[in-house]
Amino acid sequence: MKRLIGTTLLTTGALVAALALPGAPAQAAEPEPRIDLRVxxxxxxxxxxxxxxAELDAAGTPYTKVDLNRADRPVIDAGYLADTVGNRNRAKFQAVVLPNDNPFPAGSAEMTALANYERAYDIPQVDAYTYARPEVGLQYAVLGGYAGSLDGVRxxxxxxxxxxxxxxxxxAVPFEDNSPTVGESYAYLSTPVAGADFTPYVEAAIPGTTERGSLVGEYRHDGRRELVVTFVYNRYQQQFRLLARGxxxxxxxxxxxGSSRNYFAVHVDDVFAADDRWNSTLNCTPGDVDCTDPNAVPDPIRMTAADVDHAAAWQTARGFTLDMAYNAAGTVDFRADNNGADPLADRFVAxxxxxxxxxxxxxxxxxxxEQxxxxxxxxxxxxxxxxxxxxxxxxxxxxxxxxRVWGQTAGLPLENDELVTGEHSGLRxxxxxxxxxxxxxxxxxxxxIGWLASDNSREPGQRQxxxxxxxxxHPMNVFYNAGRAAEQVDEYNWIYTSRAQGGSGICEDNPATTTCLPAPLDPATGYADHIVPLERQIALGHVLANDPKPHFIHQSNLAEDRIAYPxxxxxxxxxxxxxxxxTPVVNLRMKDIGRELQRRSAWRTAVQNGQITAYRIGDTVTVEAPSGTAVPVTVPEGTLRSDSGSAFGEAYAGGRSGWTSLAGASLDLELPHVQALRADGPAPARVVAPAPAARVPAGVAEPVAPGANG
Incomplete structure (x- = not known):
């Protein structure tokens, strides 16, 4: 049921005036303001x-960007920030993100307008990266704090x-340390100024002291709220990815x-078939079209029944399901060569x-x-x-x-509209x-066929x-032609070292390659010490980036040394x-991933075309869009749909979120009643000198290639 708001209620002041002045007309309360859902x-x-x-983009959260470096940018004033709709005041933005607490010149009318706007409509402000100073509620770092690298700090x-x-x-919020030669993080650690209304949310130990300093905290002052972030980051770094949702x-x-999840799916290609093995003498794979030595004999890698049992037990232990992409000719041919027996296929079918x-x-x-x-x-x-x-x-x-017919005959639980072609062939x-x-x-x-796999390294976008x-x-750098760790390291060394070191020289020809090696890896330890941490970090980066795209490996990686599992x-x-x-990992099958990507694209287009209107008035959220539009929304736990009184969306990360298709022209949601956020009494607009540019280390402007130290 909708709660009554706005014009049906009297403010306390209007009610007292009406009672104290007999015969005076009652004054209607000013309607609650409308807050548009845009940043x-x-x-x-x-x-x-x-x-x-980038986080807002990935989630599908609408925002307006003002670039301070553009001469033609709009002026941020009262009219830019707010207006009226009908007889109701409207705040055009639900939140403000600034580079620091005050990026404008001293005495700026724009900062004054922002401060007044935030105070009037209770609009939060994020200081994306600023240094510790009293203007943000913190002591200067030189006063018992710290300013410097946080590489590897937990x-x-x-x-x-x-x-x-x-x-x-x-x-825990661990900071990356991917390169011993590149500074990847820089931070100011400090404690709140005495008497400041400052609440630290993320802290780290101040070196040389027993104190902990704030890295992310909320500062309330002058009727305003700021989220003060005192470490620098880019969109790829793990420390930011962990905190971005919050x-x-x-x-x-x-x-x-908008909404976001942490997704992870793994496709295992070539099941039932055999993958040819890398030859460390020839530096190629006999059986591959580019390995032309006439004396090269293919050496197949194929799973066993024991590998199937291991995969099934691993899934149960991890609460995770693998997607098996199968080639039925692999078992048909194997049976033909082995008097009708194939223990691998029998175990998989069982x-x-x-x-x-x-x-x-x-x-x-x-x-x-034709090749x-x-x-x-x-x-x-x-x-x-x-x-x-x-x-x-x-x-x-x-x-x-x-x-398909073989799979159906074997009783495999197939989705007939999904397909992965060999090597993603048929596509360009x-x-x-x-x-x-x-x-x-x-x-x-x-x-x-409705869903066709493609290689994200070649074509990162969806198409028809x-x-x-x-x-x-996403291809994982665990090679299809390796069943043993030593083979993986040998091929890795060949690909990613220089010609002088016995490698292919690909890194000399393409210096932008991020996995280049300064020296060959040790065959005995290189897989566990370098390749595994690197691939783990790359894949985890996808998981933390609201990226639902699946990763793919090959059946050979589940055989022999089972090198995929680490x-x-x-x-x-x-x-x-x-x-x-x-906040569990979300493990979707291929077609559901395809639908998620498809809905995101349609939503992005609808937002860009101005087809979406969304706002909050009191505890009611309204989203207007053309009927049939799939809309992603994130709301607090306890939010109900106005039309049915049922809970909205699905529980995730402490809130409710999900997609809903509009049956009509709008969606109305009732937020749970939340005690009004405390704010200090009115105060004159505070205008301070803009924060000097905070230090940005070399590893932040561009992502540092993750390595074994990550």
Whole structure:
């Protein structure tokens, strides 16, 4: 039921006046203001404000950016910040993000306008990165505090932080230390000024003392609230990724458009087939089209029944489900060569309901152009007139259909509209094939395929291919042709070291490659000490970035030394140590990931086209959009839908969030009644000199490649 607000109520003052003055007309209370669900981001181009903007982008939270470096930027004044709609005052922004507590010149009318606006409408302000000083409620760092690197420091969320905006965390906030030669973090640690109304949310020990200094805290003063952040960061760094959700929740009071989750999904390609092994003498993989030594003999890696049992037991222990992308010809051919026996397939079929399954085509054939492998690298074969020879529509369709029929006969719990082609073939692959196989789209339609895997390293965006929408997948740098750790290290050394060190020289040709090695890894320890931590950190970075795209490995990585598990365990163990049980990893299957990405794209377009209006009046949130629009909303626990009285969304990270499709032109939500936030009495606008530029270390302007120290 909607609560009565606005025009039906009298303020206490109006009621007293009406009672004290017989015959005087009663005065209606001024309607409660309307607060639009949009954030104002004022940026100086620094990494901190850009990181917060990226977080809002990823969640789908609308914001307006004002770039202080642009001469044509709008002037921030009272009219820019607020107006009226009908007879109701409107605040155009629910929160303000500034580069620091005051980025304007001394005596700035714009800072005065912002301060007055925040005070009048109780609008929170985030100081994205500022140094410790009394103007933000903290002592100068030179007065018993600290200013310097926090590389490798383990900060901690305070009790106030855990009971407030950072309650989704377990407590620890470790700062990255990826490179011993690059400074990646810089911070000011200090304690509150005596008498200041300052609540630390994240702290770290002040070196050389028994005190702890604030890194993130709330400062209340002059009827205003500021979130004071005294460490610098970029959008990729783990310390920011851990706190980003809480920063947004603090500034929006937990009520905003958009939503986010921490996702992790892993596809295992080539199940039932065998993957050819890396040859450390030839520095190539016999059986691969680019390994042309006539004496090279393929050495297949294939899972066993014991590997299936291990995978099933691992899933149970971790509460996590793997997606098995299978090639049925692998078991058909194996049985033909082994008197009808295949213990691997038998065990997988017996445990088929333990896993999710995806059609990976029958033989794993290359479904793009016909390959001319007489040259290295291969080229697309051509007709005499120079046109490309393409794999036919019938051949592509047969690969899909035969594999599906085998899976259905075996009772695999398939979703028939999902497909992963071998090597993502059929889609364009540069430099050899700069367009899709024109027969791919029709063959997908012939087989009712709605979701088609693509390689995120080649095509990070979704697109339409015939009836299918692509689902980009993150490749993990755990190689398909390695079943043992030593093989993985040998190939890794070959790829990522210089020619003088016996490597391929790819890093000399492309210095932007982030995984280059200064020297070869030790074959005995390089996998555990370098590759595993690196891949864990990269994958965990995706998980913490509200990125639902799946990762993919190969069945060979679950065989022999089972080299995938240390990476997967590393991601899940690190996650469990950082997040509270209220914030579990979300493990979706491929089509659900595709839908999530598709909805985000449609939502982004609707916001950009001005089709969305959303605001809060008192405890009521209203979202207006064209009927049928899927809308993402995040609200506090206890929020109800006005139309049904039922709880909105799903519980996650201490709040409620999710997508809802508008049945009509609007969605109304009733927020739980929350005690009004305490604010000090009115005071004149405080205008201070702008904060000097805080120090930004080298590792913050650009992401530092994560390494073994991460």
């Amino acid at each position: 104002l981001v004022v940026t100086d181009g620094g990494p901190a404000t850009e990181a917060i903007a 900060a901690q969320t305070t009790a106030a932080g855990l009971s407030g905006p950072f309650g989704y965390l377990e407590g 920063i947004v929740d603090w500034m929006t009071g937990g009520t905003h458009l 445990k088929r309901n333990d896993f999710r399954w995806i059609n990976h085509t029958y033989t794993h054939a290359f479904l793009g152009c 001319n492998t007489s040259v290295v690298p291969w080229q697309c074969a051509t007709h005499p007139n120079g046109s490309v020879k393409w794999v036919s529509r019938q051949d592509v369709s047969d690969e899909i259909a035969l594999n 692959v540069l430099p050899q094939q700069n367009t899709d196989n024109p027969n791919l789209g029709p063959a997908l339609g012939d087989n009712g 291919v015939g009836t299918a929408t692509t689902v980009p997948r 990476v997967l365990d590393g991601v899940l163990d690190a996650y469990d140590a950082l997040f509270a049980p209220s």
